[in-house]
Amino acid sequence: MIKKKAIIIIAAVLILLGFAAGGYFVYNNYLVKKTITWPGTESQVLKLNTEKEATHLSKVAGEKGAYWMRGYPIIWNEIEGKKGKYDWTSIDKGLQGKNDYFSEDVYHIAMIWPYANWDQNTCREGDKYKATGHLKTGNEDLKIGAPCDMKSYADFVEKVVERYDGDGANDAPGLKTPIKYWEIMNEPEMQGGGIGGAGEELKFFVGTSAEYLEILKASHGAIKKADPEAKVAHAGMAGMQQNFQDFWNPIFAGDGGDYFDIANIHTINTDEKREDMYVMKFKKYLEKFGIKNKPVWVTEVQFGELMNKPKDIEKFDKILAKSSVFALAQGADKLFYIENWTTWDDPDAFKPPEEGEKDKKEPKTKMDLSNNSTHKVYLNLVSKINSFDKIETIQEKFTEGKDDNSGTTSEIGQYKFINGNKAIYILWGNAELPTEISGKVKISDIYGDNQEMDAGSIKLSDTPIFVEKL
Structure with a gap:
């Protein structure tokens, strides 16, 4: 029993x-x-350094103290040239860097272009859809209408983000720095007819505002699905001119603000009439659509003409320094410079590919800039204000322009950039010295040349000075 x-x-x-x-x-x-990894990939999780991620000025000519670069092109056609067939070679290789331009750490906001000819050919006919300028490739005429099959496009975006997000699953072999920021196209309101600074036709999209909004929605959904931590920027708005606003009005009015994390504006041929880089006008414009509290990135900051060296370099240098400080003080989070000052002696630097070229031109190693006064201004800005926790406005006076091309002109600026327990005062204009500045101080000019003096000896002018207490 x-x-x-x-x-x-x-x-x-x-x-x-x-x-x-x-x-x-x-x-x-x-x-x-x-978590499934591709053969040969590492499962290490990669993160951005938060201090470097929080910096505010773009990398120019491989500068080690700056990290951000914008516009690395992710063109659907170049990766998925045939439906379901992916070739990641050029992107993987490009992100590893080929020359001094990409030296040291690079934090990309990569640019996604939703164009693949095998998709376009199913619903787009006619020469009007053919790319020109920088989007034109040598081997075939890329068509640049809205995707015909939005689901296929979204699937592509999801694969791209998964490959470069650094989460340890299906990452690109050898990936060192993940991509966590994505920009959906560039200036879609530029649809041909306009001429850029290098003589190229400005044609980045052929389609309607409603079509761009659908692209933005699909992109945002696919990016967040692959990487919930990722941030999305809408395409850079080419400026605040009325014809550009006409294109963007239906997008922002049609719940477009729900599909981006970063507001994105451009300022070209910036001068003393637009020292805020459109930031103040752009923020007010977004508020009309109930879009508030989005970080503002100025992803194209160009001073003067693209190809031609200015006649008055001293004036050019002053505007670069003053405008950079003023725009940040008005709420810009990051500034991405078009570094025309590094290439004035190279007329081919910004030209689009010629007919028959197989690949887009890679950025060249820049010339010796040790005696370039404008580059000294840039390096001083990186040293002084690339990293800060907050900005306190002590005093300011400005005039807002009325016409489309104008932004805001600053007459008096007194700002305190605070980074931890350190503070740098940046001052200009006809005003008294702030009372909190006294005793022995170090004064730097816009080029970084400095001297120590008693605060009582400081004379303010229209050119910014950088003041540090000793």
Whole structure:
């Protein structure tokens, strides 16, 4: 009898163990989300350095103290040239860097272009859709209408983000710095007819505001699905001119603000009439659509003409320094410079690819800039204000322009850039010295040349000075 009970108990235990094993099999194979890595990829999770991520000025000519670069092109056609066939070679290689321009740490806001000819050919016909300028490739005429198959485009975006997000799953081999910021196209209101600074036709999209909004929605959804931590910027708005606003009005009015994390504006040929880089006018414009509290990135900051060296370099240098400080003080979070001052002696630097070229031109290693006065202004800005926690406005006076091309002109600026327990005062204009500045101080001019003096000896002018207490 006892032996019979023992047998029954043992059988019951074995049955329970069988159920448990089967349950574990089902749970492990069907209910648990697994991390699958491609052969040869590393499973290491990569993160951006938060201090570097929080910096405010773009990298120019490989400057080690700056990290951000904008516009690395992710063109659907170049990766998925045939439906379902992916070639990541050029992007993987490009992100690893080929020359001094990409030296040291680079934090990209990469630019996604939703164009693949195999998709476009299913619904787009006619020469009007053919790319020109910087989007034109040598091997074929890329069509640049809205995607015909939005789901296929979204699937592509999801794969791109997954490959470069650094989460340890299906990452690109050798990835060192993840991409966490994505920009959806560039200046879609530029649809041909306008001429850029290098003589190229400005044609980045052929489509309607409603079509761009659908692209933005699909992109945002796919990016967030692959990487919930990622940030999305809408395409850079080319400026605050009325014809540009006409294109963007339906987008921002049509719940477009729900599909981006970063507001994005451009300022070209910036001068003393637009020292805020459009930031003040752009923020007011967004507020009309109920879009508030979005960080503002100025992803194209160009002073003067693109190709031609200014006649008055001293004036150019002053505007670069003053405008950079003023725009940040008015709420810009990041500034991405078009570094025309590094290429004035290279007329081919910004030209689009010629007919027959297979690949877009890679950025060249820049010339010796040790005697370039404008580059000294840039380096001084990186040294002084690339990193800060907050800005306190002590005093300011400005005039807002009325016409489309104008922004805001600053007459008096007194700002305190605070970084931890350090503070730098940046001052200009006909005003008294702030009372909190006294005693022995270090004064730097816009070029970074400095001297120590008593605060009582400071004379303010229209050219900014940088003041540090000793």
